[in-house]
Amino acid sequence: MRTLVRYLSLRCQQLACTICQHGDGGSSSDHCIYSESVSSFQSTKAKAKPTPMDHSTSLLRLIFLALGAALLVLVVRSAFRLPSGIGTTTSSLFDDSTTGGSCTRFSPWACRQGRSSTPKPPSHELDVPHHPLDPLTMREVNRARDLLRAHQPFASAPSSLFVHSLELDEPDKLVVKAWRKGADPLPPRRAVAIIRFRGESHVVAVDLDGVGAVTPLHVPASGYPMMSMDEQTSLCFAPFKDAAFNASLRRRGVRGSDVACLPISLGWYGPDEEGRRLIKSQCFSTEGTANFYMRPIEGLTVLLDMDTHDVLHVSDRGAGIPIPAAANTDYTTPAQGHEYLGYQKLRAPSMEPPEGGPGFEIVDGHMVRWGGWEFHLKGDARAGMVVSQATVEDPTTGERREVMYKGMASELFVPYMDPTEAWYFKTYMDAGEYGFGLQAMPLVPLNDCPRHARYLDAVFVAADGRPYVRENMICVFERYAGDIAWRHSESPITGMNIRESRPKVTLVARMAASVANYDYIVDWEFQMDGLIRIKVGLSGILMVKGTQYSHMNQVHRNEDMYGTLLSENIIGVIHDHYVTFRLDMDVDGADNSFVKVEMARQNNIVGESPRKSYLKATRHVARTEKDAKVRLKLYEPSEFHVVNPTKKTRVGNPVGYKVVPAGTAASLLDPEDPPQKRGAFTNNQIWVTPYNKTEEWAGGLFVYQSKGEDTLATWSERDRPIENKDLVLWYTLGFHHVPCQEDFPIMPTVSSSFDLKPVNFFESNPILRQRPTQENDLPVCTAAATVA
């Protein structure tokens, strides 16, 4: 008990996998089987941990833990006076015992997160699908699981069946587009599962209706499925059973109980790394801080077999590099205390809807309607957030018009720029390796999203095939940021006293994925003028490198630091982030063309004009994929239109949407470098491919340890025709990140975005008749309770 108190009084910071496993004790939900809690907890101290795949049950331990947990809530709360609904929701660790946990055999971490704004979250256990694109419900997941476990060869050893992905197999586009709510029954529901069974990967389709046929599908030649969350969680214990690893810790004077390890995907660097699922693990000291990422045990790298959890190799290149100090690293509310200093006391204003509630609605859990827009929104374990069937109302005709069939983050690529032994392999693909949606934790009301946001939950699937709920995974809110939708004043030049202005109002759908240290905030922002802005924000914590240096004056002039000295013994290593979006544009119908409107200097013939030159725009329709590969150039600018060549405006322009890049970065790695071959989908900023249902994931279906044989770059080499076809637009947003001290110990958000913008899609400004704001349109507000 004393040990437990000590652990939790350090605010969950030590070997926290364990603590979370403790936290879900006490529920009797039929989705939960409690098992490994104590054994895995003790393992880190005993340094003789059983693998988390062992599943012994202990009722006594369970009772002990439930009582311990209840006591701890009191201890921790009284010690830290935690505010409710903000920051570290330590208390919610224990809420499962009362709200009914949705944990699974392998996934005790898949417990409900507290949702402060809605005390009684819906259980989702009785949910039914309402729309052909609705994700699998909990019941459907369970049905698929039953069917899979009954299917040969899996039926021979169902406990050896590990689910890496189990999702809706979306019906064909034509079927979905033809479906009318109320008039048509839902098309047949079908799931697609990616499974590991006895060391082999399987891709199978599962018919959820009728007899429930299970059909094997094509399995990629190289690479492995996305890691399951259970694997990622359990792998953090694996190094502790290795004597060489533990010896390394001892040499550095670190106690095993103060160590947390992360599972690090290792890319692919040649044949030595083929034939089995591998992973590397690196570790950190959790002593004295919740921000263990700032305390790397530098140079200690463990190579593991992901299937057996065997330690294959331990590399220790960090002798002499101290573990950076814990001081000033903890960013959590309890560590900071509540004495806000100076201007940090400032309180945020609130976005208040005039009508007492938001100006949008979410119908049947997934259809969002707002400001002319209608779209289907859902969470996805791999892609994160998926926007489907985005249509906009034409303000002139009232017609509902198609814009995009499906939009999502397809893959991320995060290469670190340090070629040394303990760093070269860090070239993450966060969607295909870790699951961009799996890592999207519950959003924090009032801080991640404003007060009147609405939240969507997601149902994900654990390794044992059971569903669990990720609450508050997505939020939707209406935004007024003080910006101007359009305006015009007449100046004294004409003297007309015109002062027209309209406030800009938008709708934001947001998720935030925490892929270990980093946090990615993804916003889809819909404007009333038809523009969609897709924004990626980076926050969270840097992946840092330990160093012997505590001051730049110790560094030799020519030494390559691979980054910035952020604090004593801490280097923030340079890295890039690329997020590749797959945008299945259907502008007024599926068949579209890609038009590059090139802007180039046109020189005038002498005597033709007093001007020597002007900028001329020339339209080039892309015939094949090759014509549509774009590397952006400031001095060779273009606009990039997706048009419907068969539909024209009144005066004869093809209706279209354009992709408008903003600040971005391009990968500079050698195209033949293994990580860049795997991340070859970042070789261009824009690609266009003909629609192909199997080409959803820019890095390939099996990204893990892939060689880059199944990427957008390889598909596109076929150079297929794309003119007047159902086409898919790919856009890659990039960041170069040279860390600076302001990124320590947690990074202020950096964002970049791109736009999908109507271009001759509407006959005229679609918000011409937008309502201006008058004083009596606004809500009546009085000061906050804590002020008044």
Added chain:
Amino acid sequence: MRTLVRYLSLRCQQLACTICQHGDGGSSSDHCIYSESVSSFQSTKAKAKPTPMDHSTSLLRLIFLALGAALLVLVVRSAFRLPSGIGTTTSSLFDDSTTGGSCTRFSPWACRQGRSSTPKPPSHELDVPHHPLDPLTMREVNRARDLLRAHQPFASAPSSLFVHSLELDEPDKLVVKAWRKGADPLPPRRAVAIIRFRGESHVVAVDLDGVGAVTPLHVPASGYPMMSMDEQTSLCFAPFKDAAFNASLRRRGVRGSDVACLPISLGWYGPDEEGRRLIKSQCFSTEGTANFYMRPIEGLTVLLDMDTHDVLHVSDRGAGIPIPAAANTDYTTPAQGHEYLGYQKLRAPSMEPPEGGPGFEIVDGHMVRWGGWEFHLKGDARAGMVVSQATVEDPTTGERREVMYKGMASELFVPYMDPTEAWYFKTYMDAGEYGFGLQAMPLVPLNDCPRHARYLDAVFVAADGRPYVRENMICVFERYAGDIAWRHSESPITGMNIRESRPKVTLVARMAASVANYDYIVDWEFQMDGLIRIKVGLSGILMVKGTQYSHMNQVHRNEDMYGTLLSENIIGVIHDHYVTFRLDMDVDGADNSFVKVEMARQNNIVGESPRKSYLKATRHVARTEKDAKVRLKLYEPSEFHVVNPTKKTRVGNPVGYKVVPAGTAASLLDPEDPPQKRGAFTNNQIWVTPYNKTEEWAGGLFVYQSKGEDTLATWSERDRPIENKDLVLWYTLGFHHVPCQEDFPIMPTVSSSFDLKPVNFFESNPILRQRPTQENDLPVCTAAATVA
């Protein structure tokens, strides 16, 4: 009277200079001399207009107009039921008779605009300066005017003295920096005036203290001063006295009373255009729409002498081009009516401060304090908005630290991309030719800026040297846009139940200039993490070209349209916008260095690493101006730091700020093209120069008809040392604008921005200890009056 009613019932749309001149009748303020109203009004019908420089007074006319105005308020209000406080504030045209106009002899248009949120605006007549950088007060302007008029040679003919600019001559930086409020008296107040007197330009300094010495200063060799607002206003009547011009109108079947003309700066295209102040004028039909810009009388160009208002040449190249129809062009509230359609009914949320009032203060009218930031803010007739002495509180030490001594838009360059006779010369420089601040009209409360914004007025100077007040020129507001300042969640990988997030709160200072058709919204946004975002938004109305085409199928395949067919007979001509900012950075002191941190691929030796390549950052300190000329390249990226080489962080990094470009555009014109020579300050995106008080205007002090002899590009050719010097950073933000139908008849705002971002300026994340939002921190709101 009947005529007046007819005019106003068309909502100020016809020859609106006239209407505005009528509007200010009736005041007895001592700043107002009413004179030309009726004569100039009649002139457009009589086609025998006296120049607006004639100034006969008529008491009878005055009484007639006052009565007429009162009656018209009733007529117009009953006819259109104008809402209060929004949109077209036609009613405020007449408010001067009760609030006391601040009009000047030449500037009847310089009347007070209605300020709906504050019924009794301060008069500013008794204002005194509180800070060395405070702009000239009304009393100081009057004192300067008296001194100028008493000074030889001006005293010989004070009525021939035309003031083009009269502003504070800011004291030396060292003096301003040394000044301490309360402890020190204000440094001597001094004005600098740019004057035209008997056909000559003069630049003079005026000591406002003591005897009031007037000292002539250097006058540039080429170019002319910024036009006065009086000139711009009066020039719109000048063409009507020309027979050829009127014959052209008649040939097109347009009545003179339905015509409004704009003054168009003509650039410089060779010696023919030297030796006198020239301007071109083009005209539009005001019939049936407030948006006359969409009804160009294409091809009709009048060349005028700006001093004499003589018509020098009339060019009519537009025979056969119809004037586009008025239908669907009017965007004003009265024309749209109040029946908002479909989703355009949507009401904007409100940003509500938790404390019942904003979280910032404006001290002594100009010093803004918020969230660690403190800066001096003022309007400037030429630059628009000027931010000075921006300092930020170090959250660790509490020390106030310098960031930027002065930041402002220095010049704009807007070349149109049509080399034909009626268009080639359109290459505007909106600051140095028209006055970016002069064109900043009063902001519209609730629509241009949110509810709890505070407004700053500006005092500008009319051609006769008298001051007038531009009310609500700048607004300041606190923003919460639903964004995240920083966040981190721990995922199940580590299992720590950490959910930390902080809302992003910022402070925005905004102005919006309406340079004839175009509206520029300029935001300076200050973040609590030390970042400053400078954003330029474009809205307003396109400069369009008449065409015979009403459908694209009439256009020959190879014909260069120079733009997009937006509606029947209307082409939106391609153009660029460049806004060049002058940023006098003083990072922890005046002496700084510019460091280019170049990121380039570094190849590994075979065998050195499994990686072939990585990205390496190398610091290059710029020694001279040449080293700091930057053309951005996506594939040759760099960071651009302004550092203080003598001040290091604890671990030895030089403290700095970096300029972070976002989406931008570069000019592609021939460098030897006359407009590009004049706009050569856009040849690079970044320049750094040593501080020089006389180098404030990137296009030169006298931009009008300049040849490009006095630009940033020419100064910078001297290649002066800039290492560890007081330096000035120049950044140019660009837009290519290929119009689309959505831009018709008024453009949804398009924005771009760049950032000034701390880079190792703070020891760590400065908002680590920011307060999270809790439910009871938020205001208590109920639905709006119009909803409840």
